[in-house]
Amino acid sequence: MSAAAHADVVTAAGVTVWLRAFAAEVATRRDELTALDAAIGDADHGVNMDRGMQAVAAKLAGPADGPAQDVPLGPLFKTAGMTLVSTVGGAAGPLYGTLFLEMGKAAADRTTLTAAEWAGVVSAGVAGVQMRGKAEPDDKTMVDALLPAAEALRAAAGSGASLAEALSAAADAAEAGMRATTPLVARKGRASYLGERSAGHQDPGATSSWLLLETAVRTLADPT
Amino acid sequence: MKKLINRPEDVVRDELAGIALAHAGRLVVHTDPHWIARADAPVAGKVALVSGGGSGHEPLHGGFVGPGMLDAACPGEVFTSPTPDQMLAATQAVDGGAGSLHIVKNYTGDVMNFEMAADLARDEGLSLEQVVIDDDVAVKDSLYTAGRRGVGATLLAEKICGAAAEEGRPLAGVAGLCRKVNETSRSMGVALTSCTTPMAGRPTFGLGDDEMEVGVGIHGEPGRERRPVTSAREVVETLAEAVVDDLPYRSGDGVLAFVNGMGGTPLMELYIVYGELHHFLEERGITIARTLVGSYVTSLDMAGCSITLLRLDDELTRLWDAPVDTPGLRWGA
Numbered sequence: 001m002s003a004a005a006h007a008d009v010v011t012a013a014g015v016t017v018w019l020r021a022f023a024a025e026v027a028t029r030r031d032e033l034t035a036l037d038a039a040i041g042d043a044d045h046g047v048n049m050d051r052g053m054q055a056v057a058a059k060l061a062g063p064a065d066g067p068a069q070d071v072p073l074g075p076l077f078k079t080a081g082m083t084l085v086s087t088v089g090g091a092a093g094p095l096y097g098t099l100f101l102e103m104g105k106a107a108a109d110r111t112t113l114t115a116a117e118w119a120g121v122v123s124a125g126v127a128g129v130q131m132r133g134k135a136e137p138d139d140k141t142m143v144d145a146l147l148p149a150a151e152a153l154r155a156a157a158g159s160g161a162s163l164a165e166a167l168s169a170a171a172d173a174a175e176a177g178m179r180a181t182t183p184l185v186a187r188k189g190r191a192s193y194l195g196e197r198s199a200g201h202q203d204p205g206a207t208s209s210w211l212l213l214e215t216a217v218r219t220l221a222d223p224t
Numbered sequence: 225m226k227k228l229i230n231r232p233e234d235v236v237r238d239e240l241a242g243i244a245l246a247h248a249g250r251l252v253v254h255t256d257p258h259w260i261a262r263a264d265a266p267v268a269g270k271v272a273l274v275s276g277g278g279s280g281h282e283p284l285h286g287g288f289v290g291p292g293m294l295d296a297a298c299p300g301e302v303f304t305s306p307t308p309d310q311m312l313a314a315t316q317a318v319d320g321g322a323g324s325l326h327i328v329k330n331y332t333g334d335v336m337n338f339e340m341a342a343d344l345a346r347d348e349g350l351s352l353e354q355v356v357i358d359d360d361v362a363v364k365d366s367l368y369t370a371g372r373r374g375v376g377a378t379l380l381a382e383k384i385c386g387a388a389a390e391e392g393r394p395l396a397g398v399a400g401l402c403r404k405v406n407e408t409s410r411s412m413g414v415a416l417t418s419c420t421t422p423m424a425g426r427p428t429f430g431l432g433d434d435e436m437e438v439g440v441g442i443h444g445e446p447g448r449e450r451r452p453v454t455s456a457r458e459v460v461e462t463l464a465e466a467v468v469d470d471l472p473y474r475s476g477d478g479v480l481a482f483v484n485g486m487g488g489t490p491l492m493e494l495y496i497v498y499g500e501l502h503h504f505l506e507e508r509g510i511t512i513a514r515t516l517v518g519s520y521v522t523s524l525d526m527a528g529c530s531i532t533l534l535r536l537d538d539e540l541t542r543l544w545d546a547p548v549d550t551p552g553l554r555w556g557a
Contacts, residue, residue: 034424042303042443043424051301085340086257089278089304094336132336189332190445192369197446 007221008163009112012071014223016060019080021215023053029211036204040191045092045204052088052096056080070111073121077104091189092205095133095142102128115163119153122170126150133188140186140198142205148173149213164221167213174213178206225425227525232422236279236301243286247551251289257307259314260286261296266320271389271398272296274314275327275382277334278303280421280524281442284379287552293386294550295324302421302524303443305333311341315350323351323395327381327402329374330358353399357381359411359532361470362439362447373441376484376532377409379520380544383553387546401543405534410467413447413530414459415440417488419523438462442486442523456493460500463531468508473533475509480534480544485519488527494518497529514544520552 007014026033026049033046059079081100085093106124107113113121126146135141152173156166181203189205191198229235236258243260244253252261259276266272275285276298285297296314300306315324324345328338338354345352357374385402393401415437418427428444431437436459439447473479483498485491498517505512513536521530534540547556 038424038428042445043421043428044301044304047423048301048304086307086309089300089307089333089337091305091333091336093305093307093333094340097340132339133332187369189370190441190443193363193373193441193445193447195364195369 007223009114010073010118010163010220011112011223012073012076014220015073015076017223018216018219019053019060020057021219022212023057025211025215026050026053026208033204033208036202036207039201040186040194040198041204042190044090045208048088048090048092049096049208052084052093055087056083059083072109072111073107073113074104074109077101077107091133092208095129095205098128098132099125099146115153115157115161115166118163119150119157119166122153123150135188138184139188140181140184140191140203140206141188142203142209144181144184144203145174145177145206145209145213148177149209162221164217167217167220171210171213171217174210178202178210181206225420225422227420227422229422232425235422236299239279239282240299243551250551251286254313257298257310257313259296259298259310259317260289261314261318262290262294264291265295265318267295268320269322269392270320271322271393271395272315272318272320272324273327273382273386273389273398274298274311274318274324275378276300276306276311276314276338277329277331278305278443280419281522283552284521285382288379288382288550290548290550291557292390292546292548292550293382293553302423305331305337308337308341308344311338312344312348315341315345315352316348319350323353325385325389325395325398325402326352326354327378327385328354328356329378330356330371331373332370351395353395355381355399355402355406357406359406359409360413360441361410361466362412362441375413375442376411376482376521376530377406377534379553380409380480380482380532380534381405383548384540384543386548387543390546405540408471408535409532410470411530411532412463412466413440413442413484413486413528414438414463415444415447415486415523415526415528416453417525417527419444419487419526421524436528440526440528442521444523444526456496457500460497460504460531464501464504467531467533468505468510471533471535473508473510473535478511478513478536479505480514480516480536480540481505481512482516482532482534484521484530484532486526486528486530487519487522488525489519489529491518494529497531501531513541
């Protein structure tokens with residue numbers, strides 16, 4: 001196992017590197033996300049997420065390797081959440097904004113989080129997304145990637161996995177959830193207007209959520 | 225893509241700069257965040273009307289800011305809901321001490337952003353109500369969809385509630401009136417072409433030269449069904465029948481008939497549609513008491529139209545006829 005090479009707690013440095021990596025990934029895949037949205041939505045998901053995450057990356061000023069270890073995580077997530085709320089618009093702004101705002105509330109003034117604590121913080125964020133968007137599993141939304149990821153995090157952390165292993169399990173679950181949105185008929189958001197015609201397309205929100213979890217694997221436990 | 229723009233990412237900023245210059249003295253355009261207010265806001269003692277939505281639907285909403293209609297409008301990016309900080313700033317600035325009414329089109333993003341704005345505004349001690357407009361009969365209203373979309377009735381609600389607010393009606397009364405307009409309005413649209421957003425640079429959806437999208441939404445989102453293009457008469461029958469049967473509008477009703485262009489359809493065609501609608505309603509004993517024909521709730525360069533009916537009573541008719549003085553709608557002023 002290579003877990004020993006990783007930090008086994010989430011820190012502000014890890015979160016900063018993670019969010020910057022997600023911003024870079026969204027920028028790279030901007031057109032891909034927008035194309036998925038054009039098929040069943042209004043063709044702006046990549047553009048909006050890119051605008052929001054560039055703003056978040058700009059707000060996370062400081063040295064390239066992130067802030068010092070003793071920075072509380074709550075305010076960091078609150079800054080990310082408020083920035084997304086005020087720059088993204090659409091449904092993705094309130095939803096991703098609420099994800100990070102609720103994660104910030106759960107993390108509060110903690111400066112480090114173990115895998116089990118991280119699972120709790122992510123679960124609080126996902127519950128916030130469900131509260132804001134009122135989506136249930138299989139509605140063909142970002143919840144279909146986020147909810148299995150939170151469950152996988154809790155299960156992995158509960159069985160004593162390292163942070164790196166738990167993050168991997170979460171990303172794998174998010175990917176499976178994202179792929180499983182393809183045959184679904186949308187019941188929330190603009191895609192729901194299409195009814196049966198929304199089947200056969202992967203959900204763009206579930207795709208960006210998978211990207212968020214996937215970038216965590218290579219950054220959050222290993223910020224250098 | 226051929227558009228009269230500078231850079232795709234600057235269209236909203238550049239548009240607002242143009243609006244500020246074109247309507248200086250009547251409108252004040254704020255940046256960071258973006259919102260448009262009537263020049264004399266806040267009007268003391270009057271309920272403030274605030275609306276907003278994605279850009280690309282002009283003159284909705286910014287073109288309806290002024291005496292007799294909206295106090296402020298919050299433009300989002302193209303086809304993207306505005307953000308809560310915009311609605312908060314606008315509401316704080318135009319509140320004249322009698323509270324504010326937010327008029328929200330039923331789209332997932334708009335509803336969520338306005339809900340977050342309401343939470344923030346109430347935290348600031350502001351008094352406000354929100355009414356969600358959902359008049360589009362093309363969408364099945366069920367637990368399994370985001371519900372009906374807000375389209376043409378939005379303009380009617382903004383005009384009628386604006387007149388009621390000018391008369392000094394209190395917040396609960398203006399909000400109740402807004403719900404009444406929504407409950408007695410129905411709409412449906414058809415697209416002959418897609419639209420092209422500046423950032424995408426390509427048509428949002430593909431539509432053959434001989435096809436039309438029946439039940440289209442105002443962002444080019446597909447509707448009920450795709451079928452071959454037919455005559456104006458047949459198109460009106462399809463739209464008007466769905467609209468009339470849904471409320472339903474009955475023989476003896478007097479209505480406001482609103483034929484709306486989607487942005488890329490000439491007024492000539494809208495009047496042909498209006499003529500067909502007139503005959504259609506006449507045959508069913510429904511009297512058109514007021515009319516509005518033109519492109520008011522648009523979808524960029526989309527070709528097509530929508531039909532909205534509002535069942536009128538004396539109160540609604542009087543408020544519709546009241547003076548309005550905005551860039552997009554102006555009479556009696």
